Structure formats: C-alpha cells, structure tokens
Amino acid sequence: MEETGNIRLEVNISPDKLEARVTLIVPDEGRGGPILITEQDVRDALRAKNVTHGILDSVISELVGNPAKFANVPVTVACGTPPVPGIDGKIEYPFLTLLHDDKRPKELDDGRVDYYSITNIPNVAKGQLLAAKTPPTPGTPGTAVTGEPIAPKAGREVMIKPGKNVVMNQERTLLYAAIDGQVSFTENDKVNVFPVFEVNGDVDFRVGNIDFVGTVVIRGNVPTGFRIKASGDIRVLGSVEGAELEAGGSIEIRSGIVAQDKGHVVAGCNVKTSYIQNANVTAGNQVLVSQSIMFSQVRAGKQIICNGAKGFIIGGVLQAGEKIAARVIGNASATPTVLEVGVKPELRQELSTITKELQNVYENLRKTDQGLGVLSQLLQVAGELPPEKRTMQIKLTNTRLVLEKEVKKLEARKKEIEQELEGDVPAAVEVYNLMYPGIKLVFGKLVRFIKQEFSRTRFIVLEGEITTSTLI
Template identity: 30%
Template sequence: MQNGYFQLVNAPGGYGLQIFQPKDGGADVNLQEVLNYLERESVPYDPMAIKKAILSGEDTVCFLERKDCPALEETYSIEVSQDNMQVILRFYPASQSGKRTTMDSVIRDLRYRNIVYGIQMNVLQDHFMSDGIYGTDLIVAKGKEPRHGTDASVRYYFNTDVHAQPTLKDDGTVDYFHLNMINPCRKGQLLAEIIPEDEGEYGITVQGAKIRPRQVKKAHLEFGHNIEISEDRKKLTSLVDGHVSLVEGKVFVSDVYEVENVDLSTGNIEFEGSVQVRGNVSSNFEIRAGGNVIISGVVEGACIEAGGNIIIARGMNGMAKGILKAGGNIVAKFLENATVSAGGYVNTESILHSNVTASTEIQVTGKRGFITGGHVRAGQRIEVKTLGATLGAPTVVEVGVDPEKKAEYMKLQKEISEIVKNIRSIQPILASFTEKKNRGVRFTPDQLNYIRNSAATMETQKKSLAEKNARMQELQMEFNPQEKAAVIVKGEVYPGTTIIIGDSSMQVKNTYQYCRFERIDGDVKATAI
C-alpha cells in the first residue's frame, strides 16, 4: 500500500506539479496539503487545475509556470502529540532539481526540539534508504507509557463467604447438620497474608520527562485474639485450634466451648468464642457468645445471642418468650412463637406465630415452607412456599427497608413526641416569668434558680429535638424501598395476609399462586414468577 503524493518537476516550456496517485488502497493526495506546501515555497498555482489533476485518478503533471523548476530541498513537518508521547514526521519530496535532506539533519532537528527519547531509527532508515516515503505520517519517536501497578491485597486461606446457604436434599428437606458455615482451623495454620503492592514503572515522554504511575495502596492485617502475626507483619497464623471468621475486614479465631445440653447442669453460658451444644437448650436458659452458636437439638423458650451465626438443627419453640439474636445469619429447622433478629439472613422450613427480622433476606424453604401468623421483616427479600393460612392468624410480611433503621425511626418518633411535650410544659413557665419581670415583680433566689434551670432544660430539649429531627430526615431519605425488594411465593398466598414494601402495603383478599409481590408505581402488585 502506498499513499499518493506530489513533486515539483520539469515540464515542456517550464515546470509543473507531478501528482502520484495512491496504490493498493493508499490514501489520496490531500488538496489542502498541496496548496499549503506551494504557499510555503512561494510557488504560484491554479487551485482548480490542481484539484482536477488530483481527481483524474491518473499520474499526471499540472503545469504551473513558464520558468525553470526551482531547486527545492526535501522538507518535512513535525507534529508532537498533545500528551508528548509521539512525534509524527511527514516528508515532502525535493523538486526534480533539488536535493534530499539527510538523516543526520533530521535527527539534529529533533534534538533541537528537545525530542530525545524513543527515536525510531528504523523508520528514518526506511525513508532514507529508499526513494522516500511521502504523503504518509511516520511515527519517528515514541514515549514510554507508565506501567500502572496494583494495590496490595489480602489473601485469606479460609472461606470468607458469609452467605453460604443450607443444602436442600433430594426429599425436599434441608440438611441442617452439614451447613459448612463454620471454618475450623488448627494451631499453626496460615490464615491470611498480604500480597504486596506493585509500584509499577515510570513512563517517559519523547522529551525525556518522567511520567509517574498511579499511586497504589498498601494493605495491613487486622486481627483479634488467638492469632500471631509474622515479624514482617505480612502473615497471620492461628495460635489455637478453633474456628476462623472474617468480620468487617478483621480476622478472628474463636475457641469453641462444647456442652451436651444447656439446662440445670450447666446454667446460663456466656463465652467470648463460639458455643456448640450437642443436645438441647431448655426453657428460660441463656447463651451469649461472641462467636457462633451451634445447637444440634431443639431450643425451647430460651434466649440465645451470638456475635456470629446461630444454627439450630432441630428448630425452636420459643413458647412466646424465646429470643434469637445474631450478628450474622440464623438457620433453624423451624421457628415457632419466637422473637428472632439476624444481622444477615434467616433460613428455615417454617415460621409460626413469630416476630422475625433479617437485615438481608428470609428464606422459608423445604417441604413445608410456610409463614403463618406474626410479623416477618427483611431488608431485601422474603421467599416462601406458603404464606398465611385459610383460617390462620393475621400474617404480615415486610421488605424493602432495613428493619433496624425502621425500628430506630419508630423510636425517634416516640422520643420526639416526648421532647415536644416537655417543651410545651416549660414554655408557659418561661413566658410567665418574662411577663412578671417586665412588670417589675421581684423573685426570690430559689425562684430565679428554678427559672434558670427551666431555661437550661429548654435549650437542651431544643438541641436534642433538632438533632433527632435531622436524624429522622436522614432515615426518611433511606426509606425508599430497594428496586429488588420483593416477596416471592412459590406456592399459595391466603387472604388475610398483609404485604408491606417500603411505605406501601397490600391487604391480600384473594388467593394467589406462584407469584412475586413488588412495589410498582407506588403500589404493591403481584406479578408472575
């Protein structure tokens, strides 16, 4: 492929402009480029005649002047890119009686313009060792792009996925005994290490200036008890046999406290690590653990709190007084007459007459898969097989708003109401004092002290009111239900069920099957799965 170009040549009776047409798909001769060249060299021309010669499609000579052909040396233009990473030369041939420039003079010119890096000698040689490469942009210098590095990272040698779900067996039941939600570790086991940052490499412009690569971030390891960090502070190793977990970027290793049952033989249990109960937890007892609580049997009307997950293989009958509260997820075969709160998700086969709250989602799966009675809330999604019951107690399910934030909002409403009540009770006292003071009434020291205290209380209450109102406004802005918030029913929904999504609600009056409830145009509506 060869681009078209032009040259001043001798012609009968004078001289003219030779147009060399492109070959093998090369670019056409550019008319404006020709005219600019002739202007620079003070050569007279007829633009229409030149245009006609270019458009003829044939190599041809356009007559210019009845004089000897001027002896013009080979010239070139130099263009430096805006980012100073590339230099383009475009050569114009010498006239037929002119001389070619030299490679040394071009290199001197480049250096005079402070172009000192990345000169492409092979490109220049190709031009000067041939008849010349004209009408073509030649990249004669290239800068070096910086090589951007990568941030440091932490590699964990245990499962950090806190969203692992129980396995649904072939018979439709859920395997609560093999959940794989806990990461056992051994003494001396490598838990995590820092993969160092790569600083990258500097780039260089054609003028030789350095280009800094983007700044990379370093990493550091955060950890709790029972963990040793290496001297270079890049590796974490367990000091004990236990369970390892990652909580908000911090590695924890918890020893596990094991008991057969929680009853009169053990009393209440309070433990910094994880607790494993091989049997049952009797009514009225408490387990409070900093890690996970794993129970192989049944939980009666007990109170269980865990910083991590709560797993109950055979479920819970709360007897209207049982409480489960987990910083992580809660998995139980069934939940009945209980108050349940999870910082993550809740997974169970049935929920009966219970108050259940999950920050993310609630899945009620398995053969039964029903929610009947009570109030069930999830920040994102509730998935259930059967919702409500033919003659059952009223059932309320709610999604789309973080339950904790909604509870905070309700609490603030009560507190603001109380503050307003207090302010209204103090206002008449201060107004009366001002009115009497203006009339010249004298007050005893005790009365003045009482007024000062009342005024101070008023200011404190007003400040508190402003703060709580501001927080309420913040929460209101967060109460727009998430786009994916939904209640998914894979069986039936019975009349008497209330479905709330954000600030919209729907009272179910007819039976629905296999449907998805979403908030559409401000209303709760049922769509097909």
C-alpha cells in the same frame, strides 16, 4: 453539517460518544429528482464534527451508492470502542471448605444413630490462612468516535475485615489465624477465631447459664429459662425452647425453636434452623429456615428464607431489609401474617449521624489548625513563645492528633456503610408455591393487603406501587 446540492448532511453523536449517525435531510422539493452525494461529502461532514474513530467504510459506500434509500433516515456510520469495566475485588475464604466435610451422624455399636455427635465444627490451626484478597482491576479505556479516551468504571474495592485472634500481612491482602479455634463471622463480616466451649449433652442445672468469649457448641437441647451468650457462634445440635441465645456471630440450631413466646435468639450474623414456632428471632444478616416459621417475630438485616420441602410461613410479623421468601405463605384460614421488607433504616440513620459528626470534627480540626497557624506566626516573629502560648500549642497539637484519629475512624465506617448500601437490591417478597389471603405486605411506607391467592409470584415496588411479576 454539510450542504451538498439539494440535500443536507446532518451528523449527530450519541451522548456516550460511542455512536455517530448521519442523516440525509432531503427537502420536499428535492425528493423527485436525483440525490447527488459523494464519499468525500460524508467524510467532510464527519470531520466537521471531529468524528475520526470507528468509521464504517462499508456503510458510507452503501450510503453513497444508494442515497435515496437513506433519505431522512439516520444511519450509523461510526462506532466507538466501549470501555471494559474493571473486575471487582474479591475475598476468598479457604477455611469454608471445612464446612463441607462429612456431616453423617455417628453410628453406635448397637446400630442406633447418635445425631448429637455430628462434629461439623470448622476448626483451624494457628497460622492457617483464613482469607485472601484479590484486588480489583481498573478496567480498559474505550475510545469515543471523536477519538477521545473514555474512562472505564473501575472494579469495586473490597477490604478484609480482621476481628479477634487474627493477623494480617503487611499488604493487608492475607489473613491468618493467631490461635487454634473456630472461625466465626461477626458484625460487618469481621473474621474472628474463637476458642470452643462444648457441652456434651443438654444444658441443665449442672451446666447452668453460659457466657463464653468464644464459640459454644451444645450437643443436646437448650430448655426454657437458660441463657447462652457467646462472642463467636452458637451451635445447638438439638432444639431450643424458651431460652435466651445471643451470639456475636451466627446461631445454628439443628432441630428447631419452640419457644412458647419466651426467651429470644439473637445473632450478629445468621440464624439457621429447621423451624421457628412462637419465638423471637433476630439476625444481623440472614434467617435461614428449612421447614416452617409459625406465629413468631423474626427480623433479619437482609433476608428471611424459608425454602425447604415444606417451607411455609404462618402468622406473626417478619421483617427483612432485602427479601422474604417461602414456598407457602399464610393458610386457608387467612391467618393474619405481616411481612415487612425495605431499605436498611438503621444503616441509613447511622450514615446520617456519621456525616453530621464528621462535619463537626472537620470544623473543630479547622479551628485547631487556625490556632496552630497563629501560634506558628508568633513563633516566627518572636523566635520563641511565652509559656502560656507554648502550653496552648501543646494542647492544640494533642487535640489535632485526637481529631485526626476520630476522622479516620468515622471516614472508614462511612465508607463501609456506603459500600453496603451501594449493593442494595430492590426489596422483594417471593412465594414459590402459594400465598393465601390475609397477608399484609409492607414496603417502607407502602402497604398492600392480600385478598386473593397468588402462586409463584414476586412482589416488588415499581413507580411507587407494590406490583407483582411471575417467578420463572
């Protein structure tokens, strides 16, 4: 702070150190007279606060030339150079282009169309590149007005997650298929290649239940009572009734599900279908429906999206970690419909459990190292250990190896969960056309009953309340 005649120069630096402001503080008794200030006065005041970078000479000249204009008004006289954040790492999946191959159904000789013959199966060959990782960039440092470097936010690291029948290069930046088969994403975005089992028609008693370590393709329908289990994906080109479908990867049902409250459809990744009626559906990631969800129990780790030409949800209970969206929700009869969205409780619970387990393992590791340290001191003093102490040393050494392996496993899983939770977005319910009364919205512990119609509305939680905003 500098005194100059009848005024005082005050310099303030912003918390992020990217801006310095000068205020000419003029006392009441000095406002009637001339304000005398020189460029040197301003520069001395800046120097006293160590402001050396990004000084705006033109602003200082204007300040000195017409000080009365700036009396008691803060003016920016120096701007730092903001850091440039790093670019997040990314993973590209070249095989996904196979999903966009020609999906037109086969035309038979008599002119009819065979919809069950659509061969939209992304097969890959042994040795084919499946994933390529681009590492994150560290970013570019900035410079504070005081000349200090400002560290940038580094880009976020990403990891290729290998599953079954795949191999990685030594740098763990490229992933290749180890066998011929179909690519499938399973839990935590692991990439797998599975062999394919096909049924050329409906599942019936000649086919029976299916339990296959790979991907299953049904080129017909799956009637009530049958069970299909696959470690990869399940693709049904017809419809599914009250059957049991369980896939480690995704489930795609070309027609839809009419289950009559029987059976279930469970996928580790996504469930994609045209409609869901009186069914029980669970997906680790997304449930994607083009037409309707009616009177069903539907759960998704992230999103439930029903946004086709009709895209309506009526009745039942829908639960999603991040978002539920549809064109129309409810009906004019106010049919009770429950929509629940919010954080991923199972992930947060797992993170809490892993943190406690790590604390226990760290403590056991500390005790093991303590024991090994004592034995090492005995060895240095005596030159050798008695048999019982030698046996103890071997046991402790083996215990340490087991504990180290457990620590690596727990820390890796903890990092995965933290990265997934870091990307959490505020939970939302979105209706693109119309929401009718009779809907119960649940955001964690918050509940709101819809008693009027809403159109083109997003529901989110702000300041502890379920609030609305208009969708553009």
